[in-house]
Amino acid sequence: MTTNDRPWLKSYDAWVEADIDFPEVSCTQMTEKIFERYPDRAALHFLGTTIDFRRFKDLSLRFADYITQSGCQPGDVVAINLPNIPQYLIAQAGCLLAGVAATGLSPLLTPKEMAYQINDSGAKALVTLDAIFEKRLLKIKDQLPDLDLVVATGVLDFAPPIKRFLGKLLKKVPSGKICPIEGKSIITFNRIIKEYLPQKPDLKVSPDDTALIQYTGGTTGVPKGAVLTHRGLVANLIQATQWVELKEGSEVYCSAFPFFHLAGLAFGLSGLGIGSTQILIPNPRDTRHICKEMTRYRPSVLCNVPSLYQMLLNEPLFKDLDFSGLNLCISGAAPFPTDSLKALDEVVGAGKVVEVYGMTETSPLITMNPYKGKKKIGSIGVPLQNTYVKLADLQGGKTEVAPGEPGELIVRGPQVMKEYFNRPQETAKTIKEFQGAAWLYTGDVAVMDEDGFFTLVDRAKDMLIVSGYKVFSKEVEETLQQHPLVEICAIVGIPDPKKPGSELVKAVIQLTAEKAGQDLAQSKQKILEYCRENMAPYKVPKIIEFMDELPLTAVGKVDKKLLR
DSSP states (O other): OOTTTOGGGGGSOTTOOSSOOOOSOOHHHHHHHHHHHOTTSEEEEETTEEEEHHHHHHHHHHHHHHHHHTTOOTTOEEEEEOOSSHHHHHHHHHHHHHTOEEEEOOTTOOHHHHHHHHHHHTOSEEEEEHHHIIIIIHHHGGGOTTOOEEEEEOTTTTSOHHHHHHHHHHTOSOOOOOOOBTTBEEEEHHHHHHHSOOOOOSOOOOTTSEEEEEEEOTTSSSOEEEEEEHHHHHHHHHHHHHHTTOOTTTOEEEEOSOTTSHHHHHHHHHHHHHTOEEEEOSOTTOHHHHHHHHHHHOOSEEEEOHHHHHHHHTSHHHHTSOOTTOOEEEEOSSOOOHHHHHHHHHHHOTTOEEEEEEOGGGSSEEEEOOSSSOOOTTSOBEEOTTOEEEEEOTTTSOSBOOTTSOEEEEEESTTSOSEETTOHHHHHHHEEEETTEEEEEEEEEEEEOTTSOEEEEEOOTTEEEETTEEEEHHHHHHHHTTSTTEEEEEEEEEEOTTSTTOEEEEEEEEEOTTTTTSOHHHHHHHHHHHHHHHSOGGGSOSEEEEOSSOOBOTTSOBOHHHHO
């Protein structure tokens, strides 16, 4: 291929290859290699506890031994329902070693949402917090026919003894009681690491095996599992590692991206794949704690959503930190307002902020701004190595648009997912033929300039960005539509004045004819209570507006463009 076919190649840093010859290895093999090379290097820092790779390997093998002895086999799925605590990465590494797939299950989900993902993925085992066990899992225990094993753990189980004591004494950390559930095996994480052996299951993991079934709204609709192979994850890791010159066995990561979100998990797997030390941040809102950890451990790489960088800029401690050892600030999952990006660049050092773009279906990275070369603020950068991006016309998606013209961003590369789990029709709607090859249609509208840089001009239909989380309006609308007061509803996003680049969820509702005359304040309260019971907190509408009639298009659909 020439720069005429890929105009972005001329924007690559000098050391970046246009095409990489990827090794035939799995995530499992990469992690095992790191265990052997860097046993004494710190793998994790968490609230004052440090776990080196020797101990991390031991713990991960014990978890692998448990799920193997309990009947999990390659092809089975383990759901990990935890915040960013050591147990998440230990369980994730244990799944890699046991050859089973993992699915990240957000701790923010309601019982109903938990049941949907556990059942849809066919998860055989669940790793969850004791607080979630008591307050949510017990409510759906009879609705999970395929779930056989439940592993419960506490937020502070790996924290220093004094912090565990104070956490219980002051009751500042949520906890819950564990009890038997008929038909399911219940065990604590602590018991696993005491009673099971640090021995690797006798199996070989292939690069084409499924590593993750990571849930997303996709480009439309309700959440569905993107099937990500070891091959795709390894390719994306190597692409990013070469792009920003990450050094094996040398980096220190700090990120508040949740591991149940693929951006966070891919960053975590990157740490395991190249032997980086990871500073775990269990509460991303505690910017003071983040700054103290940065002071103590001196990270070389940060990775966060723009809204968290903005929160850090408002934290007095942040501007006083020594950033001489910080080489890179990765920003993704939402647009970064230009003024805020420039302000961050001034604090941490010129040229250190790199905006990226990706999605769950692409393991996740598609484009990045150059690391050392010319960056274009507000753009999502240029396609990674071995990655082909085109812009398809917005009418039928069959022809390519000219540079400077908006089109739907479509992508082809080694990091693209295999399929949506058990959803062939949804897969066929997203991975389609274009000019004789299979391309993934992202649903995002972008333009490309003469240097091959892409800029998003619109997002996937029905998608909102709320503090870095994707919210698909169709999913929220379908839940709202079940409320007896609601005749028709529409969800739109409006800019959040307190968080540039983030949105507020707004519900526009037409009440049923028999309820239309009721007190609107009372109706609003009832609908909000229903939403809080049936949706994750970030999906709950912050604004509810009632209309006598919602505007409709000529074909009878709600006119969201007019509502916005």
